[in-house]
Amino acid sequence: MKYLDEFRDQTLAEPLLKELRRSVTKPFRVMEVCGTHTMSIFRSGLRTLLPEEIELISGPGCPVCVTSASHIDAILAMAELQNTRIALFGDLFRVPGSNGLSLANASSQGAKVDIVYSPMDSLNLARKYPEELIVFLGVGFETTTPGIAATILAAKNSALDNFAVFSTHKTMPPPLLALLDDPELQIDGLLCPGHVSSIIGAGAYQPLADTYKLACVVGGFEPADILQALILMARQIANGEARVENAYTRAVRWEENSRAQQMVRAIFKTADMEWRGLGVIPESGLAIREEYSHYDAERRLNIKLTPATEPKGCRCGEILKGKEVPSQCPLYGKRCTPGNPVGPCMVSSEGTCAAFFKYTQ
Amino acid sequence: MNPGNTILLDHGSGGIASQELISQIFLKHLDNSILASLEDSAVMENHPGKIAFSTDSYVVDPIFFPGGNIGTLAVHGTINDLTMRGARPLCLSLGLILEEGFKLDDLERVIVSIAECAKSADVPIVTGDTKVVPRGKCDKIFINTSGIGIVEDGVNVSSTMAQEGDLILLSGSMGDHGITIMTRRAGISLDGNLASDSAALNELVALLLDKLPSGSLHTLRDPTRGGVATSLNEIAAAAGLAVEIDDQAIPVKPEVRAACEIMGLDPLYLANEGKCLALVAPEQAAKALQLMRSTAVGTDAAIIGSLKAGKAGQVVLRTAIGGSRIITPLHGEPLPRIC
Numbered sequence: 230m231k232y233l234d235e236f237r238d239q240t241l242a243e244p245l246l247k248e249l250r251r252s253v254t255k256p257f258r259v260m261e262v263c264g265t266h267t268m269s270i271f272r273s274g275l276r277t278l279l280p281e282e283i284e285l286i287s288g289p290g291c292p293v294c295v296t297s298a299s300h301i302d303a304i305l306a307m308a309e310l311q312n313t314r315i316a317l318f319g320d321l322f323r324v325p326g327s328n329g330l331s332l333a334n335a336s337s338q339g340a341k342v343d344i345v346y347s348p349m350d351s352l353n354l355a356r357k358y359p360e361e362l363i364v365f366l367g368v369g370f371e372t373t374t375p376g377i378a379a380t381i382l383a384a385k386n387s388a389l390d391n392f393a394v395f396s397t398h399k400t401m402p403p404p405l406l407a408l409l410d411d412p413e414l415q416i417d418g419l420l421c422p423g424h425v426s427s428i429i430g431a432g433a434y435q436p437l438a439d440t441y442k443l444a445c446v447v448g449g450f451e452p453a454d455i456l457q458a459l460i461l462m463a464r465q466i467a468n469g470e471a472r473v474e475n476a477y478t479r480a481v482r483w484e485e486n487s488r489a490q491q492m493v494r495a496i497f498k499t500a501d502m503e504w505r506g507l508g509v510i511p512e513s514g515l516a517i518r519e520e521y522s523h524y525d526a527e528r529r530l531n532i533k534l535t536p537a538t539e540p541k542g543c544r545c546g547e548i549l550k551g552k553e554v555p556s557q558c559p560l561y562g563k564r565c566t567p568g569n570p571v572g573p574c575m576v577s578s579e580g581t582c583a584a585f586f587k588y589t590q
Numbered sequence: 591m592n593p594g595n596t597i598l599l600d601h602g603s604g605g606i607a608s609q610e611l612i613s614q615i616f617l618k619h620l621d622n623s624i625l626a627s628l629e630d631s632a633v634m635e636n637h638p639g640k641i642a643f644s645t646d647s648y649v650v651d652p653i654f655f656p657g658g659n660i661g662t663l664a665v666h667g668t669i670n671d672l673t674m675r676g677a678r679p680l681c682l683s684l685g686l687i688l689e690e691g692f693k694l695d696d697l698e699r700v701i702v703s704i705a706e707c708a709k710s711a712d713v714p715i716v717t718g719d720t721k722v723v724p725r726g727k728c729d730k731i732f733i734n735t736s737g738i739g740i741v742e743d744g745v746n747v748s749s750t751m752a753q754e755g756d757l758i759l760l761s762g763s764m765g766d767h768g769i770t771i772m773t774r775r776a777g778i779s780l781d782g783n784l785a786s787d788s789a790a791l792n793e794l795v796a797l798l799l800d801k802l803p804s805g806s807l808h809t810l811r812d813p814t815r816g817g818v819a820t821s822l823n824e825i826a827a828a829a830g831l832a833v834e835i836d837d838q839a840i841p842v843k844p845e846v847r848a849a850c851e852i853m854g855l856d857p858l859y860l861a862n863e864g865k866c867l868a869l870v871a872p873e874q875a876a877k878a879l880q881l882m883r884s885t886a887v888g889t890d891a892a893i894i895g896s897l898k899a900g901k902a903g904q905v906v907l908r909t910a911i912g913g914s915r916i917i918t919p920l921h922g923e924p925l926p927r928i929c
Contacts, residue, residue, distance in 0.1 A: 242911035272856075274913020323922065346853070348778040452911045567921035578854060589913045 236451030237273065245456035246278055252463035256282040258415065259462060260551055264291030264579025265450050271588035273452040274578055283459065284552040287584070289404050289507060290422055292369045293577035294549060297503040298537035300397045301524070302327035305335055307364055307395065307530055314358060316340040316351035317366040325575045327537035348380040348394075355384070355392040360446075369394040372424040374398050374515060378496040381524045393526035399502055401425045402433055403513035404580050409441045414551055417442035418456070418462040423477045427481065430485040431475040442471040449477040453539030497520055503534070503583040505573055508544025527565045545572035548581050555585040562586060597692040602722025605781050615698050616718065619705040620684070625715040635679060637740045642677035644668055645736035652701070653730055655774050657766070660733055663863055664779050666709035666737040666898070667814070669747045673809040674866065676747030676799060677739030679792050682708065685717040685734035687860030690864045692724040697905035701729065711790035713737070715731075727852035743803055749828035751808040755874035756897040758833065759868040761794060762787065762890040764818055768924075769861030776853070784845050789864030794885045803882055809869035816920040818856040821867055822905045823919040825897075832900030836908045839894045844859040858907075859920045866898075869897065 235241065236420045258502030261267055267287045276285065285338055291297050305326050308315050315332065322344060323330045336342040341361065345351050351365040367377050377394060401422065408414055421434050426447045434445040444465035458476040465471065475481055493515070502514025515527040526532065539546065543565070544558035555561045555574070565571035567583050574582035600607035608613045624632045646667045653660040663681065684704065688697065708715050766787040773784060791812065798807050808831075813821040818840070825835045842857045850857050864887055865889060870878045875893055882888035900906075905917040 237910045239912045271915060272909075273908040274907075274915045277909070277913045277915075278911070350777065360919060399854075408836055452913075587918050 234449060236449070236453040238453070238550040241453045242456060243588060245383045245453055245460065248462060249456055250280050250421055250461050251526045252460050252467060253280050253282045254463075254467040255570060256284070257417040257463070257466045258284045258286060258529055259418045259420055259459070260286045260288040261417045261420040262288040262290040262401070264456065264577065265424065265426065266290070266420055266422065266448065267581055267584050268440070268579050269450045270453065270455060271584045274362050275280075275452055275455060279459070282489075283316050285418060287548070288551055289408065289504065289549045289583035290370070290401070291478060291577050291581070292373070292399065292430070294545065294573040294580045295399065295404075295504045295506065296321070296324065296368055296397055296573065297466060297505045298327040298539060299503060302329075302537050303532050303534055304332065304366060304395065305330065305517070307526065307532065308335045308342060310530065314354060314359050314363050315366065315528070316343050316354055316363055318368065319344045320577045320579070321368055323570060325540070325570065327539075329540065329571070348377045351380070351385065352380060352384055352387070352389060355361065355389050358545065359391060361391060362529070363392050364530075365392070365394050367394045367398050369402055370422075370425050371428040373454040374493050374497065377426065378385045378492045381496050381521055382526060385521070393524050393529050394517065395526040396497070398513060398515035398573070399499065400499070400513055400515065401509050401521055402437065402505055405437060407507060407510050407513075408550060409437065409443070411550065416443070416445065416551070417466055421445055421447040423449045423454070424445060424481060426477065428483045428486045428489050429484055431473055431481055432483045433485070434473045438471050438473050444471055445473045447473070447475045447477050449480065480565075499523070506549040540571045543572040545582070548574050548580045557561045558582070595694050597688045597694065597697065597722055598689055599690050599722050601688065602686055602720060607708055608720065609726075610654065611720065613729070617692070619698075619701045620708070620715045622714045622716065624681075624714065627719070632681065632804045634716070634738070639743055640741040641749055642672050642675050642741050643736070644671040644739075644740040645734065646671060646858045647735045648735070649729065649791065650771065651729060652771075652774055653696070654927045656784060657770060658730060658788035658863070659703055661703040662707050664735045665704050665711070665713070665732040666788050666790045666863060668793055669711050669713055670812045670866070672737050673792045674741035674793045674812050675739070675741060675809070676745040676749070676795070676810065677714040678796065679711070679737055679739040681714055681716040682735050682737045684715045686718070686720045687728050687732040688720065689728045689730050690728050696802050696911065697731065697845045703796055707790065711792055712717065712751060713792070715792075716813060737802040737848045745799060745814045746805075747807060747810050749809050749811065749825045752825055752829035752831065752897055753808060753871050753898055754831055754897055756808055756869040758822070758895045758897070759789070759870060759875065759878055759892050760818065760892055760894045761868070761888045762814065762864070763843045763846065764813075765842060765850065765857035765860030765867070766863060767863040768817065769846050769855070769857070771861075772853065772855070772924075773849055780877050787864035789861055789887045791864065791866050791887060794882060794888050795866070797885060798868065798878055802870070802878055806874040807868060807873040807878070808871065811867045813865060813867060814863060817857070817859040817861060818867065819856070819905070819917045820919040822917065824870065825867070826905055827903040829897060830902045831897045832902065833895060833905040834898055834908065835905070837897030839892055840890050841890045855924050858917065859924050863879050872896075878907050881890045
């Protein structure tokens with residue numbers, strides 16, 4: 230495939246690996262923020278090739294993993310309502326709430342749950358089931374939000390009345406700020422998420438580089454992209470620098486994607502948001518504006534979030550903070566497996582525990 | 591048969607409507623002397639060798655898709671299950687569960703496909719059964735096929751026969767069926783020619799058994815649900831050996847790879863309905879590859895790896911950039927990702 234195979238090629242990767250080895254002058258810890266990075270690193274076998282001096286830590290960038298148990302409980306409560314149909318992206322289907330049950334369980338009990346491939350598909354469901362309220366689960370970061378904003382606009386423009394979004398949308402820089410304020414987390418560099426950065430622009434990480442003296446490099450998702458980003462990071466660390474660099478110039482600019490962001494800001498406003506494992510982070514989420522409250526499932530169904538406890542023994546919170554690796558969790562590989570996940574990091578295909586389990590067993 | 595041209599509950603009654611269905615659709619297309627006798631069971635001639643017996647049920651949605659339909663899967667699936675033990679498929683049964691309201695035209699399309707597949711593979715449908723359930727109690731049509739095959743004396747094909755040093759052949763590209771069904775369900779239309787690989791493998795396997803020296807074909811497996819990844823894990827576990835495969839040697843069609851990228855799926859885990867893995871003694875692997883490639887269903891065959899001493903049951907993939915990763919069996923259904 231053009232623009233993909235080139236970046237997975239050994240003839241390209243080998244010289245990049247050599248250059249990376251040359252560039253590394255001392256051990257350093259890198260947090261890969263994005264779940265897609267985590268999966269790509271495992272899938273390509275990159276961990277088996279990197280210099281020993283580089284320690285990779287998986288961050289909070291999997292949207293499924295950071296969806297709180299109280300949000301999942303609210304989703305399950307909505308699924309039980311008469312005349313309500315839940316539409317969602319597939320990897321949320323098996324995420325358990327506080328009682329260990331998931332939408333997969335609810336579906337088996339008769340709840341109406343449809344996996345869709347695009348938020349716009351849920352408008353087709355609304356047309357197909359006019360007597361039901363279709364609730365699309367708005368889970369994701371900046372990458373997915375513009376499409377969901379466009380869906381709400383399309384629902385309004387076509388006067389579709391039986392469609393709403395349950396928004397647990399999250400934004401990327403705030404949780405990183407929260408993580409980096411934790412003195413226990415000692416990292417030297419951030420591998421910044423390519424998808425999110427294509428919307429918010431590489432410049433969004435400047436405060437992180439300035440405040441925490443971190444080498445921040447925006448990276449694409451193919452092995453050669455990641456190697457290139459790590460080379461830039463290794464050079465910065467070797468030179469004692471801490472700045473933002475963009476190694477994913479074919480997709481990311483310094484400035485934000487203003488068209489996408491304007492649409493998002495028209496529909497959503499910033500709000501405090503609860504993150505699994507990280508707690509409530511101020512202004513780290515997106516809520517639907519009052520003007521579009523008709524499309525806000527939380528208001529329309531009068532959903533009240535209730536505090537929920539994490540499954541006993543689950544270390545997903547510590548893993549999301551980069552403080553522990555999956556094998557340190559007492560449930561990992563025993564009670565918690567991809568076939569029977571206890572915590573969210575094992576559920577999503579981009580979750581850290583799922584990646585460890587799938588690729589390192 | 592009825593003005594609405596749909597399946598009625600009466601069609602499952604065993605009475606006149608059932609007889610009409612049998613004569614006007616089933617016997618019309620599936621006719622052979624054993625089936626036409628309409629006895630309570632089929633009686634087969636005496637065949638020397640060991641009997642292989644297999645059954646499978648088919649509930650695919652959508653029932654029609656590029657490259658086949660539920661009927662082609664039902665015939666090919668059971669033929670292939672028999673074939674993977676080195677058996678020569680002899681005959682099949684056909685059990686139908688129909689939903690009230692199912693279109694007779696669609697039923698006939700499925701039965702015509704079944705007849706064509708059975709004829710093409712030379713494996714007749716010799717007995718059958720039909721039930722009709724009320725609307726909503728099943729999804730249009732469910733099919734069960736069972737089959738009997740004969741394993742000739744001296745043939746012993748099994749996962750437990752796999753040996754250290756065996757080379758692993760894959761008869762063609764991966765994931766064609768699985769991704770075709772998933773993109774159809776998703777309503778995603780892509781450039782290219784995504785189509786199921788639904789096909790019978792009995793001719794290909796008969797050729798291998800006939801032309802390779804006795805005892806050199808150790809293991810056969812059709813990587814259906816769970817895909818090549820899961821089948822290799824099963825083989826490695828049964829053999830008590832490790833498997834090593836080369837990512838770049840594994841054939842995947844460009845359109846399948848593109849669809850997998852979009853949906854966040856791994857072709858290694860997608861279902862195939864016309865492909866087999868064959869483990870062959872290393873000195874016969876080149877010949878086996880040549881034989882596979884000489885058949886219509888094996889033109890893209892490749893040697894993708896080998897069985898090695900190592901951690902029993904472990905499957906390791908050498909990646910395109912020279913790294914390695916573990917391949918585990920499939921957990922749950924493959925689901926598309928968020929981003």
